[in-house]
Amino acid sequence: MSSTDVQRAFNHKDIDTDNTSSLRSDVSVKPDFESEFEQQFWPAYPRRVGKGQALKAFRAxxxxxxxxxIMAGVRRYASSRQGENPEFTKHASTWLNGQCWLDEADPKFTAHRNEPPPKPRNIGDAIRDEARRLGVLKDGTVSENRGFHSEGNAGGNVTVLDLAFKPASRASADDQVNVAGFYMALEGVTRHGLQTATKQIMQGSLGHAFLPSPPELRQECDKVMKPILEAHARDSYDRRILKEMAADSERAEWTPESRARATAKWEATKAQQRLDNAAEETRRDQYDTSPDACMARLKAAAEANGADFNLDKIKNAPNDTFKQAGRAA
Incomplete structure (x- = not known):
């Protein structure tokens, strides 16, 4: 065996070339959270805003x-939010961070909901029912009289008056007159005013034991609403005054340039005042107020007018002011 064969045998390494791939196959494949989020969670969630934060929360x-x-909780939450205001639906990130998939279903969203209790009836409800029975008030979009809060119209008023004065039997005519009278008297009355007036009438505010006539019921409603309307008018007036005061109080803030201009103008005004005061003091110092100086000035004025200056010819002022006033009158 040559040295080359020995070196080749010594340097040869019997290593499996697939060792790396076998080790890689032993490691379990990690789930793709982003694909689960995009394909399952995000389409099922009832409010799809804040997607970036939601993806981070979903991974965690x-x-x-x-x-x-998680998806079972999403389906429960989406079912509970059906028909509700979407503004109050939680963001997906908030829902995930709070582990809300563990929450139980809200009982109020079950299939059998409890019906609200019926509202108490009052005189207004009875009048409406009677008006519908007699045909004065009709339900539907073509009705000429749609309720106490709608504005009156010529057609509706004429219909009510025709029903009130149409020749008929005494019983039906009286019923129609009563219903039409209440319907006309309560035009523009609010629900609060009618309910409060009805309660006060039942407590004896009219002073008699009979049910009110249409004018009496309207007067009681107006009494209830009078302080409310006056308070509303006062509040509107106060709000208007405060708004005007706020608008008048808005002033621009001082800037260094504007403050410098105002300071310079004020200093110039004070300097001019000092000059004027000094000139006035100088004039007063030069003006002689002695008797001789005054006589000399009077004499010079008389000569300038072409007259002789003589103190004896100057008449004294009259002392009797009442006689002077009498002669003047």
């Missing part, structure tokens, strides 16, 4: 829980 949740558990 999947490391601790299996996909089927």
């Amino acid at each position: 949740a999947r490391k601790q829980n299996d996909l089927e558990t």
